[in-house]
Amino acid sequence: MLSTRNTHASLRWLGKQLFNREDPGAFFDPLLAVLNPMWVRGFVPARLLEVTDETADTRSFRLRPSPRWKGFRAGQHINIILEADGVRHHRTFTVASAPRQWDTDSTITLTVKRHPGGRMTNWMHDHLTPGTIVGISQAFGDFDLPEADVPLLYIAGGSGITPVLSHLMTLADRDFRAPVTLLYYVRTQADVIGAEILYALAARWPALTLHVYRTEEEGKTAFLNESHLDTVPGLRARQVYLCGPKGLMDLAGDLLLSFGIKDNQIQTTFFSAPSAVPADTPLGGAVTFGRSDKTVDAEGDAPLLEIAEAADLKPAFGCRMGICHQCSCRKTEGTVVNRLTGKASGPGEETIQLCISVPQGPVTVDL
Numbered sequence: 013m014l015s016t017r018n019t020h021a022s023l024r025w026l027g028k029q030l031f032n033r034e035d036p037g038a039f040f041d042p043l044l045a046v047l048n049p050m051w052v053r054g055f056v057p058a059r060l061l062e063v064t065d066e067t068a069d070t071r072s073f074r075l076r077p078s079p080r081w082k083g084f085r086a087g088q089h090i091n092i093i094l095e096a097d098g099v100r101h102h103r104t105f106t107v108a109s110a111p112r113q114w115d116t117d118s119t120i121t122l123t124v125k126r127h128p129g130g131r132m133t134n135w136m137h138d139h140l141t142p143g144t145i146v147g148i149s150q151a152f153g154d155f156d157l158p159e160a161d162v163p164l165l166y167i168a169g170g171s172g173i174t175p176v177l178s179h180l181m182t183l184a185d186r187d188f189r190a191p192v193t194l195l196y197y198v199r200t201q202a203d204v205i206g207a208e209i210l211y212a213l214a215a216r217w218p219a220l221t222l223h224v225y226r227t228e229e230e231g232k233t234a235f236l237n238e239s240h241l242d243t244v245p246g247l248r249a250r251q252v253y254l255c256g257p258k259g260l261m262d263l264a265g266d267l268l269l270s271f272g273i274k275d276n277q278i279q280t281t282f283f284s285a286p287s288a289v290p291a292d293t294p295l296g297g298a299v300t301f302g303r304s305d306k307t308v309d310a311e312g313d314a315p316l317l318e319i320a321e322a323a324d325l326k327p328a329f330g331c332r333m334g335i336c337h338q339c340s341c342r343k344t345e346g347t348v349v350n351r352l353t354g355k356a357s358g359p360g361e362e363t364i365q366l367c368i369s370v371p372q373g374p375v376t377v378d379l
């Protein structure tokens with residue numbers, strides 16, 4: 013039996029042997045299966061083919077996953093699994109390329125912005141070079157395109173443009189005829205991610221209207237406000253997609269509601285850990301992990317995932333942001349508050365996501 017340390021070293025060696033192979037994934041999977049079948053079930057190897065600079069702090073990584081990868085829909089996410097300094101990390105990123113790229117050359121592109129103080133985004137920028145083998149999950153998420161040609165509005169900020177790029181390229185491939193407007197908020201022109209793609213789409217696809225607002229260069233009027241929404245023809249009939257920093261999404265949500273857009277017209281995808289929600293009654297309570305026969309007292313707004321980890325349990329997780337559902341678990345009794353929506357669950361048995369569920373009184377989960 014190989015030790016974990018030896019197994020990781022063997023994998024690194026194997027990765028190096030695969031640099032010049034046409035299809036490393038196909039070769040890599042059976043070897044992983046011999047070394048540790050769990051790894052093959054847990055993720056799919058992907059070879060990094062190319063790294064390109066998008067802006068001063070954003071890079072695109074083109075990957076070729078093993079043939080076992082099942083593809084994705086525009087707007088979906090993957091988890092990437094990396095070993096940095098001997099520790100395995102999971103991070104969630106949106107696939108920025110269109111499914112057509114996957115169909116054409118079996119590659120996908122992740123576009124990653126360095127986050128100040130962000131351990132893994134900085135590590136990826138500094139260490140990932142062509143030839144590296146990384147692990148990825150199958151795609152997940154439901155930031156999906158509409159099936160019919162209905163008018164669309166996208167509001168995106170910073171690196172929140174990544175699922176929008178995938179959407180827009182896919183819509184243009186579909187020769188989508190209904191009007192599509194993108195309001196994109198960046199600090200300066202040099203911070204526009206996917207600039208080449210966006211301006212080329214706007215030039216060749218008549219349905220698309222593109223507005224780039226440069227908040228540092230243009231001043232106050234460039235921050236999202238009512239006048240920006242006034243420029244969108246037929247706003248109330250639009251299906252809206254929001255993706256960006258939480259402040260922008262909250263503001264956009266409020267403004268859209270004031271313009272008569274209904275909740276069910278808006279789709280949002282999150283790019284940061286959910287924030288604490290105000291609750292009418294105090295949060296926390298006795299949490300019983302039924303299968304592990306452990307009960308702990310939890311205080312404050314810590315989610316069940318953190319409470320379980322503090323109790324030395326090892327629940328599955330991926331994004332820790334309520335997107336991937338890998339932490340889904342059965343609650344058998346008690347009430348939890350969803351940190352994304354602020355809504356309380358019912359008191360009975362149901363499936364919850366541990367990473368965004370905060371106990372509100374005594375709770376029992378099947379873990």
Ligand code: FES
Pocket residue numbers: 328329330331332333334335336337338339340365366367368
């Ligand atoms: S870890 Fe992804 S939804 Fe909880």
